[in-house]
Amino acid sequence: MSVQRPSDTLRGDEERIYVTQPYMPPLEEFIPYLEDIWDKRILTNGGPFHQQFEQALCEYLGVEHLSLFTNGTLALVTALQALRITGEVITTPYSFVATAHSLLWNGLKPVFVDVDPETLNLDPARVEAAITPQTSAILPVHCYGHPCDVDAIRRVADNYNLKVIYDAAHAFGVRTQGQSLLRHGDLSILSFHATKAFNTFEGGAIICPDAKTKQHIDHLKNFGFVDEATVVAAGINGKMSELNAAFGLLQLKHVDAALARRREIAASYCQLLDDIPGIRCLPVCSSAEANHTYFPILVGKDYSLKRDDLFQRFRDQDIFVRRYFHPLISDYPMYRGLVSAQPDNLQVARDASAQILCLPIYPALSNTDVERVAALIRDNSGAN
Ligand SMILES: Cc1ncc(COP(=O)(O)O)c(C=O)c1O
DSSP states (O other): OOOOOGGGSOOOGGGOEESOOOOOOOHHHHHHHHHHHHHHTOOSSSOHHHHHHHHHHHHHHTOSEEEEESOHHHHHHHHHHHTTOOSEEEEOSSSOTHHHHHHHTTTOEEEEOOBOTTTOSBOHHHHGGGOOTTEEEEEOBOGGGOOOOHHHHHHHHHHHTOEEEEEOTTOTTOEETTEEGGGSSSEEEEEOOTTSSSOOSSOEEEEESSHHHHHHHHHHTBTTEEETTEEOSOOOBOOOOHHHHHHHHHHHHHHHHHHHHHHHHHHHHHHHTTTOTTEEEOOOOTTEEOOOSOEEEEEOTTSSSOHHHHHHHHHHTTEEOBOTTOSOGGGSTTTTTSGGGSGGGOHHHHHHHHHEEEEOOOTTOOHHHHHHHHHHHHHTTTOO
């Protein structure tokens, strides 16, 4: 009789550990919001929950103006429209595809620039060399919610009169020097997708510097309508529904506890994975208040297994770690023909993409599971 390995057993979904699990508040707390929507029969178009949620989010995030969206991708597409970006946009290959896709949807040309080896964010020192007369903007990503070098990016942008739009999809609630990271750039966008530290099922937002910009973006996300008979731009439908906005309002009541639990888990991983040869946890810069949406590690050549072998060991145990971000965006068919997508231009990103593994992190993850994940890495390291 053969010995049954864990991967041979029929495991229920609840026994699997995924890289993330959406935070859901108690269902009974959502019922009054639903009753309110049913009473009022206002489902969308900037209804009362939409307005309350925008206000509450501004207060929570410490920003002055924000426009809610259906999702982060439409927020990105609209942000580029709002600033009338043209020609070439400098961006990172080390991100989720939506970052570069938003450029193609605007008929813009992505120009990929390599990342910094410490942060894996766009390397400002390399941005300048990629600027051409066609460049009109920089689209950096606060990858994993870890802050970009915003001052250096601002300096280059100012020198060359470029706009900066931050893809801050991972950066909900992140603060630097006691202030919101989202205040940087001409615009920043957020995602409230189910996989993010703060979710509204689907959702997103554009952080705006002033009321006038917000008003313009509000028009753009509503087909360009200013009033019943006036359309000022070829806008889109990017409005968040009342259901999502109500859910977001409720989520805000729980988000501090959820972020605190993420912080605890991140601290445990850092401790449990300390001093394993070849394993490097990606540090958040010391002046940042992080949100720990992800827990990325780099599996270096001093580790006893290759990254993909370790990935497979996790799968064998029904632990679904993820290789964010592998492949690089620049390797996908719609990008790989670009000159800037050529491998020797993106060596740092390429190396990171070959080593990265994001470990499970979410509020409901138990200490036992955190220890199990860390033990699997240590037990396979040959360090015992
Ligand atoms: C870096 C980044 N940008 C943009 C997006 C798109 O956001 P959404 O899924 O809300 O459209 C995501 C993820 O979902 C992301 O990770």
